[in-house]
Amino acid sequence: MTTEPNPTPKEPSRLYRMWDSDLAYAFRTAPVAIAATLVALIIIGGAVFAPWLATMNPFNPAELNLMNGFTPPMEPNAFTGETFLMGADNQGRDMLSTILYGTRTSLFVGAMAVLFAMVLGISVGLFAGWRGGWVDSALMRVADVQLAFPAILIALLVFGIARGFIPDNLRDQLAIWVLIVAIGLSDWVQFARVVRGATMVEKNKEYVQAARVIGAHPVKIMFRHILPNVMGPVLVIATISLALAIIAEATLSFLGVGVPPTQPSLGTLIRIGQSFLISGEWWILLFPALTLLALALSVNLLGDWLRDALNPRLR
Amino acid sequence: MAEPLLSVRDLVVEFPTRRGILRALDRVSFDIMPGEVLGMVGESGAGKSITGAAIIGLIEPPGRIASGEIRLKGQRIDNITPEAMRKIRGKRIGMVFQDPLTSLNPLYTVAQQLIETIRTHIDCSEAEARKRAVALLDRVGIPAAARRIDDYPHHFSGGMRQRVVIALALCAEPELVIADEPTTALDVSVQSQIIEVLKDICAERGAAVMLITHDMGVIAETADRVAVLYAGRMAEVGPVREVITEAMHPYTAGLMSSIPTLTQESDRLVQIPGAMPRLNAIPTGCAFNPRCAKAFGPCTVERPELIAQEGGRQVACWLYDEAKRREVPHV
Amino acid sequence: MSDPLVKIDGLTRRFDVSKPWLNRVIEREDKQFLTANADVSFEIGRGETFALVGESGSGKSTIAKMVVGLLAPSAGTITFDGQRIDAGAGIPRSLRRRFQMIFQDPFASLNPRWRVGEIISEPIRTFGLMNATDARKEAGRLLEVVGLSANDVNKFPHEFSGGQRQRIAIARALSSKPEFIVCDEPTSALDVSVQAQILNLMRDLQDEFGLTYLLISHDLSVVRHMSSRIGVLYLGRLVEVAQGKKLFTEPQHPYTRMLLDAVPDLALSGRRRRPVEGEIPNPISPPSGCAFHPRCPLAFDRCKQEIPQPRQTPIGQAACHALDHAVA
Ligand SMILES: Nc1ncnc2c1ncn2[C@@H]1O[C@H](COP(=O)(O)OP(=O)(O)OP(=O)(O)O)[C@@H](O)[C@H]1O
Ligand SMILES: Nc1ncnc2c1ncn2[C@@H]1O[C@H](COP(=O)(O)OP(=O)(O)OP(=O)(O)O)[C@@H](O)[C@H]1O
Ligand code: SF4
Ligand code: SF4
Numbered sequence: 001m002t003t004e005p006n007p008t009p010k011e012p013s014r015l016y017r018m019w020d021s022d023l024a025y026a027f028r029t030a031p032v033a034i035a036a037t038l039v040a041l042i043i044i045g046g047a048v049f050a051p052w053l054a055t056m057n058p059f060n061p062a063e064l065n066l067m068n069g070f071t072p073p074m075e076p077n078a079f080t081g082e083t084f085l086m087g088a089d090n091q092g093r094d095m096l097s098t099i100l101y102g103t104r105t106s107l108f109v110g111a112m113a114v115l116f117a118m119v120l121g122i123s124v125g126l127f128a129g130w131r132g133g134w135v136d137s138a139l140m141r142v143a144d145v146q147l148a149f150p151a152i153l154i155a156l157l158v159f160g161i162a163r164g165f166i167p168d169n170l171r172d173q174l175a176i177w178v179l180i181v182a183i184g185l186s187d188w189v190q191f192a193r194v195v196r197g198a199t200m201v202e203k204n205k206e207y208v209q210a211a212r213v214i215g216a217h218p219v220k221i222m223f224r225h226i227l228p229n230v231m232g233p234v235l236v237i238a239t240i241s242l243a244l245a246i247i248a249e250a251t252l253s254f255l256g257v258g259v260p261p262t263q264p265s266l267g268t269l270i271r272i273g274q275s276f277l278i279s280g281e282w283w284i285l286l287f288p289a290l291t292l293l294a295l296a297l298s299v300n301l302l303g304d305w306l307r308d309a310l311n312p313r314l315r
Numbered sequence: 316m317a318e319p320l321l322s323v324r325d326l327v328v329e330f331p332t333r334r335g336i337l338r339a340l341d342r343v344s345f346d347i348m349p350g351e352v353l354g355m356v357g358e359s360g361a362g363k364s365i366t367g368a369a370i371i372g373l374i375e376p377p378g379r380i381a382s383g384e385i386r387l388k389g390q391r392i393d394n395i396t397p398e399a400m401r402k403i404r405g406k407r408i409g410m411v412f413q414d415p416l417t418s419l420n421p422l423y424t425v426a427q428q429l430i431e432t433i434r435t436h437i438d439c440s441e442a443e444a445r446k447r448a449v450a451l452l453d454r455v456g457i458p459a460a461a462r463r464i465d466d467y468p469h470h471f472s473g474g475m476r477q478r479v480v481i482a483l484a485l486c487a488e489p490e491l492v493i494a495d496e497p498t499t500a501l502d503v504s505v506q507s508q509i510i511e512v513l514k515d516i517c518a519e520r521g522a523a524v525m526l527i528t529h530d531m532g533v534i535a536e537t538a539d540r541v542a543v544l545y546a547g548r549m550a551e552v553g554p555v556r557e558v559i560t561e562a563m564h565p566y567t568a569g570l571m572s573s574i575p576t577l578t579q580e581s582d583r584l585v586q587i588p589g590a591m592p593r594l595n596a597i598p599t600g601c602a603f604n605p606r607c608a609k610a611f612g613p614c615t616v617e618r619p620e621l622i623a624q625e626g627g628r629q630v631a632c633w634l635y636d637e638a639k640r641r642e643v644p645h646v
Numbered sequence: 647m648s649d650p651l652v653k654i655d656g657l658t659r660r661f662d663v664s665k666p667w668l669n670r671v672i673e674r675e676d677k678q679f680l681t682a683n684a685d686v687s688f689e690i691g692r693g694e695t696f697a698l699v700g701e702s703g704s705g706k707s708t709i710a711k712m713v714v715g716l717l718a719p720s721a722g723t724i725t726f727d728g729q730r731i732d733a734g735a736g737i738p739r740s741l742r743r744r745f746q747m748i749f750q751d752p753f754a755s756l757n758p759r760w761r762v763g764e765i766i767s768e769p770i771r772t773f774g775l776m777n778a779t780d781a782r783k784e785a786g787r788l789l790e791v792v793g794l795s796a797n798d799v800n801k802f803p804h805e806f807s808g809g810q811r812q813r814i815a816i817a818r819a820l821s822s823k824p825e826f827i828v829c830d831e832p833t834s835a836l837d838v839s840v841q842a843q844i845l846n847l848m849r850d851l852q853d854e855f856g857l858t859y860l861l862i863s864h865d866l867s868v869v870r871h872m873s874s875r876i877g878v879l880y881l882g883r884l885v886e887v888a889q890g891k892k893l894f895t896e897p898q899h900p901y902t903r904m905l906l907d908a909v910p911d912l913a914l915s916g917r918r919r920r921p922v923e924g925e926i927p928n929p930i931s932p933p934s935g936c937a938f939h940p941r942c943p944l945a946f947d948r949c950k951q952e953i954p955q956p957r958q959t960p961i962g963q964a965a966c967h968a969l970d971h972a973v974a
């Protein structure tokens with residue numbers, strides 16, 4: 001018997017293979033993607049390491065000095081002589097620290113909401129695509145109906161219903177989780193649709209039939225065989241959804257129905273800041289707003305780039 | 316010897332990629348005589364379709380013709396403007412592709428497409444063009460052509476569509492038809508009908524055919540001469556009968572004996588070890604040398620060029636270079 | 647056959663190809679069914695290669711899928727060594743382990759995200775035949791059996807050529823030590839020079855492990871080279887079954903003859919082939935009686951009314967009314 005020559009005589013390291021992959025190459029040659037990643041990383045890093053980076057914990061009343069209220073950026077305070085890079089708000093909190101902590105909350109809610117939407121959407125999508133028939137039709141009709149309503153409306157609705165069920169004393173404690181579920185529920189449809197479509201394609205491929213011939217369990221086939229092959233588009237949607245979820249959270253918090261006041265997010269900060277705009281204290285609004293914009297934009301750009309990079313037809 | 320209709324000399328087609336330049340065709344040369352059927356065979360990825368695309372100026376960018384020349388009746392067509400090329404396509408060179416649906420516009424009736432093509436290339440009235448179109452459809456074997464001509468392509472079956480495509484390729488009376496795997500997507504019983512039609516109608520009109528396929532059986536029955544491509548290079552060119560029955564190039568010989576036939580008796584098929592190299596890993600010297608049982612000294616060092624042999628044959632193999640063989644006497 | 651390994655009896659499969667319910671109501675159409683296989687019966691003896699040939703859409707793959715339990719028959723039975731293979735009722739593990747399948751497209755039949763070692767050992771793990779370390783070693787050994795290197799277990803499928811991938815697929819099929827392998831067009835996606843390698847490998851493995859094959863192909867030369875017996879399908883019906891090479895020298899059914907005539911001839915005999923008439927009819931509304939009658943040069947009145955039943959021929963069985971008359 002003759003052996004075909006091995007295609008690659010020596011194994012390159014895993015790290016080198018990643019660096020050498022088409023995706024990594026596409027990334028290296030896309031300035032927009034690199035810039036967006038840098039911006040996103042700086043903001044995310046700031047949020048994650050907020051307790052170490054921030055000069056104060058803005059939500060610990062013991063650290064606050066009301067005398068510092070309304071200090072403009074880069075100007076020493078008339079009474080205390082303290083200087084704040086981005087100024088201080090009405091209660092004398094350092095804006096930079098406030099933003100770092102606010103971003104932390106925003107990102108946490110956004111990421112958890114996307115994770116929730118992803119898990120729900122992937123499970124529904126895999127199941128609908130695999131079963132087909134009326135199960136699929138029913139699930140997808142539900143998805144269609146939900147898609148007809150604006151996401152914010154659905155989040156508001158879920159939020160309202162949840163409030164009615166949760167006892168008062170737990171309300172603040174659970175508010176964040178309710179928010180996460182509300183945003184997640186408004187967003188799972190996209191994941192479900194994409195995963196369902198991809199599953200319908202994959203399940204007819206011969207590698208899935210090969211697994212069925214040996215009687216592999218359907219759940220195993222769905223999660224071990226099909227899922228890894230549909231993760232590409234899922235990641236793209238996840239990234240774009242993260243930007244949307246952060247904005248949705250900000251919107252809800254801006255409307256006053258989001259996170260509890262003890263744990264303000266960027267949206268809360270914007271709501272607070274907005275009331276001082278007329279009296280001329282612009283920095284209390286501007287810096288949180290810019291942060292939100294930069295975060296949402298960079299993550300969204302990254303998602304867009306990822307979508308194009310993974311689409312072979314555009315390459 | 317008469318002037319060739321199409322003459323390809325040292326054609327090089329390259330695709331720049333980030334891992335370097337891929338040479339899909341490496342100094343390919345061949346001629347097609349007027350009225351002749353030239354079969355182009357080779358394994359998947361050998362460069363058959365790229366050769367056809369280069370001739371009609373349809374290589375997808377960033378791919379490009381890096382060097383060499385293509386002449387149609389002595390006139391260069393590889394460096395002319397896209398405008399001029401478009402005039403040649405359809406008028407002087409007709410095309411038939413594997414999937415008939417890609418060559419037909421689903422939004423127009425067959426009549427509309429045929430009449431438009433006829434009138435862009437031939438100066439005649441609408442009624443006149445229609446008459447020609449019906450005659451042509453009739454000729455390619457569409458029953459009740461006068462009635463069916465007003466149908467849309469999706470009303471036809473696969474085989475019928477391919478007949479329509481052949482009619483479309485021939486309606487401007489081209490001198491050359493390039494047919495890229497015209498029957499691969501069709502059933503065996505329909506395949507032979509299509510090949511028959513293509514061959515007869517081209518012969519009738521004196522059009523030469525470049526028939527691209529990986530099916531040696533089709534080539535054997537249809538072509539006058541055959542060109543064998545391997546890894547983007549020409550391995551052997553010659554009259555069909557000779558190449559099939561007494562191949563000179565070790566690759567061609569191996570290929571021919573690895574095909575099971577309806578008459579052979581042996582239990583095992585002859586097999587060539589290994590597979591054709593990918594474009595980014597073509598060995599130095601003769602591209603076939605790692606798989607060749609007869610490889611010797613020069614094979615891994617220097618690339619063999621096509622050497623003319625008796626009977627209008629050409630072969631690119633050091634075994635047929637007397638000087639090289641003398642240098643290495645033990646083979 | 648005294649004790650066949652696989653017995654297929656009256657196998658029929660219909661697909662519902664109706665438009666959606668609402669469209670049917672609006673357009674006042676009935677449900678539509680496509681009969682992919684009708685009343686197919688044959689037997690496969692131990693250690694033999696039984697081939698099914700037929701043109702595209704004749705129902706070859708549908709039979710293959712039913713035989714390995716991927717699809718439930720609409721009617722008829724499949725018996726494997728005395729046990730029913732019934733996709734609807736569930737197939738016991740002990741039975742499943744004894745048959746395997748090789749697919750046409752080596753680019754689609756291996757999960758692109760799995761390493762070759764995992765791919766090959768999946769049946770071993772699913773059937774719980776060995777522990778993880780042994781399964782891994784076995785994967786390497788099987789790679790060597792099919793002519794690759796044991797080190798390839800850590801690679802991904804995209805690092806291999808089409809022929810090499812088909813070898814990996816064969817290694818996977820062998821890993822549960824089956825007795826019977828269904829091969830659906832195992833070489834149609836490969837080049838001829840690689841096809842020869844794979845066909846030779848399949849033969850070697852058959853000799854070594856005493857395998858029984860159901861080989862499906864549209865390529866008559868491949869079928870002739872590989873098979874001990876051959877079944878010819880037309881529009882879902884078995885029109886002829888015959889002993890291997892005899893089918894090519896003494897074809898009995900007019901369709902078999904036509905198919906043989908249509909094969910391009912490498913031998914350059916220069917025979918001018920009788921051009922075949924017509925195309926395969928739409929399987930949703932096949933012609934009445936013998937489905938081949940619109941294209942058959944021998945067709946007569948009875949052919950349009952009555953579906954021919956298989957009858958004995960010198961080389962096997964064939965379903966054609968003309969055979970009665972010819973014998974008489
Ligand atoms: N757009 C492209 N970019 C890079 N490489 C390409 C491109 N198009 C074709 N090639 C390469 O050129 C080579 C020749 O391709 P070609 O399509 O001519 O093969 P072929 O002989 O027609 O094969 P087949 O029988 O599969 O049609 C292949 O190796 C292919 O990978
Ligand atoms: N899931 C399905 N739903 C509806 N029709 C189907 C389905 N699967 C197969 N068919 C039809 O059944 C017939 C037989 O199909 P099958 O795939 O068995 O043919 P085949 O002989 O394997 O053809 P090929 O050579 O093209 O693979 C075809 O007409 C096909 O369109
Ligand atoms: S040149 Fe050498 S390697 Fe190439 S085909 Fe001829 S003998 Fe074989
Ligand atoms: S039954 Fe009649 S139509 Fe069918 S194959 Fe025989 S002769 Fe032809």
Ligand SMILES: [Mg+2]
Pocket residue numbers: 363364365
């Ligand atoms: Mg091609």
Ligand SMILES: [Mg+2]
Pocket residue numbers: 706707708
């Ligand atoms: Mg099939």
